[in-house]
Amino acid sequence: MMNTGYVRPRTLEDALAFLAENSGKTRIVAGGTDVMVDLRAGTLKTDYLLDVSRLQALRGIEIIGNDLSVGAAATLSEIYNSAILEAHAPALQKSAVNFASKQIRNVATIGGNVAHCSPCGDTLPALAIHEARAVLSSPAGERQVPIEAIASGPYMCALPQNEIITRFILKPATVAFADFQKIGRRKELAVARMSMAYMADKDAEGRICFFRFALGACTPTPQRNHRIEAMLTGQIPDAARIWEAGRVLAEDTIAVTGRRASAVYKESAIQGLFMRMVYPLV
Amino acid sequence: MDPKTVHIEFTLNGSPRSLEIPGAASALWVIRNLIGLKGAKEGCGIGECGACTIEVDGKAVNSCLMLAAQLDGADVLTVEGLASEDGLHPLQSSFLEHHGVQCGFCTPGLLMSTHALLKENPHPDHAQVSKAIAGNLCRCTGYRQIFASIEDAVKHNSGEAAQ
Amino acid sequence: MKPEYNVIGKSLPRTGSVDRLRGAPVFAADIQLENPLILKALRSAHDHAEVVAIDVSKALAIEGVVRIFTAADIPGKNLLGIINKDQPLLATDKVRSRSDAVALVAAETESAAHEALAAISVTYNPLPSVTDPFEALKTDAPKIHPKGNLLFSRKIRQGDAEAAFAGCASVIEKTYRTSMIEHNYLEPDAGAGFVDTDGTLVIYASTQNPHYDHKEVVTLLGLGDNQVRIIQAATGGGFGSKLDLNVQGFIGLALFHLKRPVRHVYTREEAYLATAKRHPLTLTVKTGADADGRLKAIKAHIVCDTGAYGSYGIAVASRSAVHVTGPYEIEHVDIESYCVYTNKPFCGAMRGFGAPQVAFAHESQIDLHARDLGMDPLDIRLKNCLRVGSKTGTGQVLTASVGIGECLEAVKPYYREALESGVSAPTHPFRRRGIGLGAMWYGIGNTGVQNPSTAGIEMDPEGHITLFTGCADIGQGSTTVLAQIAAETLGVQPAEIRMVVGDTKYTTNAGATSASRQTYISGNAVKDACQKLGDVLMTEAINRLHSPKDSLVFQDGHVVIKAGPENRPEDRIDFPCLAKRIHAKGVPLFWQGYFDPETIPLDPETGAGSPYATYAFACHLALLEVDTLTGQVTLEKLVAAHDVGQAIHPENVIGQICGGAAMGIGFALMEEFEPQKTVSMKDYHIPTCADVPTVIPIIVESAEPSGPYGAKGVGEPALIPTAPAIINAIARALGERIYHLPANLERVLAASISSGHFGPQEVTHG
Numbered sequence A: 001m002m003n004t005g006y007v008r009p010r011t012l013e014d015a016l017a018f019l020a021e022n023s024g025k026t027r028i029v030a031g032g033t034d035v036m037v038d039l040r041a042g043t044l045k046t047d048y049l050l051d052v053s054r055l056q057a058l059r060g061i062e063i064i065g066n067d068l069s070v071g072a073a074a075t076l077s078e079i080y081n082s083a084i085l086e087a088h089a090p091a092l093q094k095s096a097v098n099f100a101s102k103q104i105r106n107v108a109t110i111g112g113n114v115a116h117c118s119p120c121g122d123t124l125p126a127l128a129i130h131e132a133r134a135v136l137s138s139p140a141g142e143r144q145v146p147i148e149a150i151a152s153g154p155y156m157c158a159l160p161q162n163e164i165i166t167r168f169i170l171k172p173a174t175v176a177f178a179d180f181q182k183i184g185r186r187k188e189l190a191v192a193r194m195s196m197a198y199m200a201d202k203d204a205e206g207r208i209c210f211f212r213f214a215l216g217a218c219t220p221t222p223q224r225n226h227r228i229e230a231m232l233t234g235q236i237p238d239a240a241r242i243w244e245a246g247r248v249l250a251e252d253t254i255a256v257t258g259r260r261a262s263a264v265y266k267e268s269a270i271q272g273l274f275m276r277m278v279y280p281l282v
Numbered sequence B: 001m002d003p004k005t006v007h008i009e010f011t012l013n014g015s016p017r018s019l020e021i022p023g024a025a026s027a028l029w030v031i032r033n034l035i036g037l038k039g040a041k042e043g044c045g046i047g048e049c050g051a052c053t054i055e056v057d058g059k060a061v062n063s064c065l066m067l068a069a070q071l072d073g074a075d076v077l078t079v080e081g082l083a084s085e086d087g088l089h090p091l092q093s094s095f096l097e098h099h100g101v102q103c104g105f106c107t108p109g110l111l112m113s114t115h116a117l118l119k120e121n122p123h124p125d126h127a128q129v130s131k132a133i134a135g136n137l138c139r140c141t142g143y144r145q146i147f148a149s150i151e152d153a154v155k156h157n158s159g160e161a162a163q
Numbered sequence C: 001m002k003p004e005y006n007v008i009g010k011s012l013p014r015t016g017s018v019d020r021l022r023g024a025p026v027f028a029a030d031i032q033l034e035n036p037l038i039l040k041a042l043r044s045a046h047d048h049a050e051v052v053a054i055d056v057s058k059a060l061a062i063e064g065v066v067r068i069f070t071a072a073d074i075p076g077k078n079l080l081g082i083i084n085k086d087q088p089l090l091a092t093d094k095v096r097s098r099s100d101a102v103a104l105v106a107a108e109t110e111s112a113a114h115e116a117l118a119a120i121s122v123t124y125n126p127l128p129s130v131t132d133p134f135e136a137l138k139t140d141a142p143k144i145h146p147k148g149n150l151l152f153s154r155k156i157r158q159g160d161a162e163a164a165f166a167g168c169a170s171v172i173e174k175t176y177r178t179s180m181i182e183h184n185y186l187e188p189d190a191g192a193g194f195v196d197t198d199g200t201l202v203i204y205a206s207t208q209n210p211h212y213d214h215k216e217v218v219t220l221l222g223l224g225d226n227q228v229r230i231i232q233a234a235t236g237g238g239f240g241s242k243l244d245l246n247v248q249g250f251i252g253l254a255l256f257h258l259k260r261p262v263r264h265v266y267t268r269e270e271a272y273l274a275t276a277k278r279h280p281l282t283l284t285v286k287t288g289a290d291a292d293g294r295l296k297a298i299k300a301h302i303v304c305d306t307g308a309y310g311s312y313g314i315a316v317a318s319r320s321a322v323h324v325t326g327p328y329e330i331e332h333v334d335i336e337s338y339c340v341y342t343n344k345p346f347c348g349a350m351r352g353f354g355a356p357q358v359a360f361a362h363e364s365q366i367d368l369h370a371r372d373l374g375m376d377p378l379d380i381r382l383k384n385c386l387r388v389g390s391k392t393g394t395g396q397v398l399t400a401s402v403g404i405g406e407c408l409e410a411v412k413p414y415y416r417e418a419l420e421s422g423v424s425a426p427t428h429p430f431r432r433r434g435i436g437l438g439a440m441w442y443g444i445g446n447t448g449v450q451n452p453s454t455a456g457i458e459m460d461p462e463g464h465i466t467l468f469t470g471c472a473d474i475g476q477g478s479t480t481v482l483a484q485i486a487a488e489t490l491g492v493q494p495a496e497i498r499m500v501v502g503d504t505k506y507t508t509n510a511g512a513t514s515a516s517r518q519t520y521i522s523g524n525a526v527k528d529a530c531q532k533l534g535d536v537l538m539t540e541a542i543n544r545l546h547s548p549k550d551s552l553v554f555q556d557g558h559v560v561i562k563a564g565p566e567n568r569p570e571d572r573i574d575f576p577c578l579a580k581r582i583h584a585k586g587v588p589l590f591w592q593g594y595f596d597p598e599t600i601p602l603d604p605e606t607g608a609g610s611p612y613a614t615y616a617f618a619c620h621l622a623l624l625e626v627d628t629l630t631g632q633v634t635l636e637k638l639v640a641a642h643d644v645g646q647a648i649h650p651e652n653v654i655g656q657i658c659g660g661a662a663m664g665i666g667f668a669l670m671e672e673f674e675p676q677k678t679v680s681m682k683d684y685h686i687p688t689c690a691d692v693p694t695v696i697p698i699i700v701e702s703a704e705p706s707g708p709y710g711a712k713g714v715g716e717p718a719l720i721p722t723a724p725a726i727i728n729a730i731a732r733a734l735g736e737r738i739y740h741l742p743a744n745l746e747r748v749l750a751a752s753i754s755s756g757h758f759g760p761q762e763v764t765h766g
């Protein structure tokens, strides 16, 4: 605690300049809800903490043209209360509802959730179905990467140390069906054992004409599943079809993780949770 | 300037404060050890219990997860700031009357979560109260008398419960 | 008719609440001391190893490190334990679990103390370890203690169980397992201390038993009784784990050598690592019932894994054996219970001492019989439950206050209503609802051993009353309740009594705040003291009021002639007046009270005896919904009926019931402590407010003649029936039973799958 410094630049430029100068010995901090835990556990040691939580460039949730822009420093409470998200990215809004506790939602940021690279990050499946890209700033300028590219594995961030995520660009969607669900060990304040997000629409004949799905907390990094998206698109949804899609999803997931002890539960629960979440389509 | 110690200025329970703190110190550590207010408790140190809850700019936060440096410029309220010279805050009185306190270790955190909630929503329903205090664990009461305390305070709340 | 009381049965504001509401510095970690040293213990790096050498030289060289203690620094006896002494404060020749403390650092700052821990170098010679109690019982198992791994066994034999099974229509044998549980009181263990001007070591501690702490610290340091003073700080919950010495011994050792103020506060991580847990039990239970559903025989084999040390293990093994029959009359009994050492964190007391674990078994068994015989679960319980005149498994005949029938009757309306509303009908494609009952009995106080309490009451010559009690209030409200008992006995208001609590300089031993014993046992001790003082006051008043004793009563701080309707001033005399006169005569105004419940020790061979003077009873009903696709369980309602004898403070009783129920929910559904995997609070889940449904508490008052104003106890009973009710409700919802607690996501989903509920189901509408 005594050997770590704290800086809070006023502008993004200053922050990037500090990062550039102290690359490798600086850790970005926003809400601090992961950083503080890691500092206490001794798993994080750093010379400097660079506070980005108040940077104007990282704040705000807005529609810009055809894009939905969510600032990296938007807190989970802001996401929870956002009417824009409720309309254009309802699964993301829902992912904030059972996220940690109110105290944590009040400070935890979406940028921190993504950059922490926990397989269990609640916002990730919802971001994935909106094909979100992260906007990264460095002294060299801006670039965009798909959010799936940020984690190279559990808790392993693939971003260069001199970059800051400033915001996320989502494809907004106004759909009839969307949800985020998670399974935790208790009703509140529980990290996901499993999480899922989807959105869908049906055409006039009741066929699924649009379907996006992503699974969290089961694979090293949360992922879309294109196979079941394709399987269900164009179909009249009934319980048997959804059940079968859930089975395929479970099979695909186990193919990635292997059949470890914890997979016994997950294999069935993936199918089960998928059924439960998507059932309103029936 | 050596950023290992940081100078911060903020308002604590209505009075201005200005102090030098270690850069990575938590708000909880500073409040308990440098300022000497012991109302906020450390039950876990990692955001899992809510015993350290304080209010920062009107919002409930876990002070164990917040850098003290992030208090700079903020308006901070701890449980010590609730009661006035005239006596207990209405929320505190309600906890006393409805037996919302057993061992009392969770109590300050619960009061702060509730206080922040009432600021945002003076008349929350049961579900909203539950959402607001789910991050405050209590091992003694089973929560029933805590809900009773809060719900009665809400019933009688004409605004002063959030003051 | 129920007697009328002044303050008994009134829910007064709890003593100490205002300080806690204000955030006053009343907990041990809050206490301000001048420039205290920080203490930190180094824990073992092995499950089982010889300690070959401890090199502290590097650590001592760190700036701010004042001293590092090892076992060699302990001047007295380095062996602790409330029942059997087997646990060193600091490891001597070997470590038996990772909880064992090897060295103690005293430093000027936290960070220096931390650095020092990392710099101490301990040379271990690892030994083979054993973590399974069944393995530990084998002859070739690594020996954890010199006398072997079997610490204790208890047998209870009555009648001929084997023969009786032959005549039973329904015989069921199952094996049940429960997990290691962490108490998870909100306040991690903490203490602080200083050396007083007269040389006394003064220790503030978060504790459930200051007088036991005192005895242990005195022995540890080889000091005289009056050289150590333990003061109970505000204690943020205990649930049994703060009965063991946690920080007290370390603080004492540091004070002894350094004579400087010290503070020792466990982090949550250290509290998890170093303090007692609930014993995991494995029990095989065979019960038989006749065609009418009458239980005839039980055979039970119980293994309690006590980890590396005994703590309260013997009490757990003994109580498990007595309680495994459940609150039922069973004639033929053949029970064996074993307490076994393993190289795991030690297990000690936790709310219920084994009774919650065995209740899971006996309540599952009775439901299995009901199903087997086509009977209703409530009816079969009513048929078998204990009554006045019943004989228990130990041959004790119950003579009064047997409220189990009343508890069952109290939940009946809720039970019938739920059944009639068709709880179990399949109305949803992937949710099933279930209803379940859990009943229990609980012997108040320690099992078949003496467990006295004492209390002192003093009136000064001005008539002010002070009550002295060594009874630790850990949040359950005993201070308030004891004040009520004293106030009722002396006819004053509780607020008029000054309370001196849990300070070994002033108070005398009240025993442990455990076994739900304080209201009953210390309550009686307080009443005894008050009656002795009352006698002196009465004797003086007879002479003043010229009226016989049986015409006099205590009222509002006076002795009053009760007949007088016109309330004449000459018919009453106030306490100050009486006290002055009594004092002038040299008659004592300080009286010591005492109570030890009447128990008969259990026979070592047959288990015959009267282990408790009285029993509490309860029945819970759980209504819940199982998500058959994920194994998630949502509780809808709990109804909790408790026979407490007499509720001295009804809101305290309700607080215990609801708190116990919440803990029972955790035990049933989510809690499991896994050594080395459960490190911090992110790894261990206790219920949040969203996990606890509406609880409907029902207080049943079947007065106990030997209790203070009829009271028994409720602290532990509150938790015991919850998990069985929940498990039975899950079984009812799925038609498949879970035999291993907790019934977590994995186990519930597995039950859903094996019962054929997994997948979209046909539903019946309407």
Ligand SMILES: Cc1cc2nc3c(=O)[nH]c(=O)nc-3n(C[C@H](O)[C@H](O)[C@H](O)COP(=O)(O)OP(=O)(O)OC[C@H]3O[C@@H](n4cnc5c(N)ncnc54)[C@H](O)[C@@H]3O)c2cc1C
Pocket (backbone or CB within 6 Å): A027, A028, A029, A030, A031, A032, A033, A034, A035, A036, A037, A052, A058, A072, A073, A098, A099, A100, A101, A104, A107, A108, A109, A110, A111, A112, A113, A114, A115, A116, A120, A121, A122, A123, A163, A164, A165, A166, A189, A190, A191, A192, B046, B047, B048
């Ligand atoms: C008790 C508890 C419960 C929790 N429950 C949940 C839960 O239910 N669901 C869930 O998903 N998570 C949960 N979390 C984890 C955590 O709260 C989230 O991951 C949160 O979103 C992190 O955001 P933060 O702003 O606090 O991140 P910080 O701790 O500030 O940072 C996290 C990481 O992200 C990096 N970072 C932050 N912002 C940026 C940026 N703009 N650019 C680049 N890198 C950045 C940091 O350097 C750090 O490595 C929980 C945590 C706790 C302590």
Ligand code: FES
Pocket (backbone or CB within 6 Å): B041, B042, B043, B044, B045, B046, B047, B048, B049, B050, B051, B052, B053, B062, B063, B064, B065
């Ligand atoms: S101490 Fe901060 S949440 Fe537990």
Ligand code: FES
Pocket (backbone or CB within 6 Å): B100, B101, B102, B103, B104, B105, B106, B107, B137, B138, B139, B140, B141, C186, C236, C237, C475
């Ligand atoms: S009152 Fe003890 S933890 Fe809440």
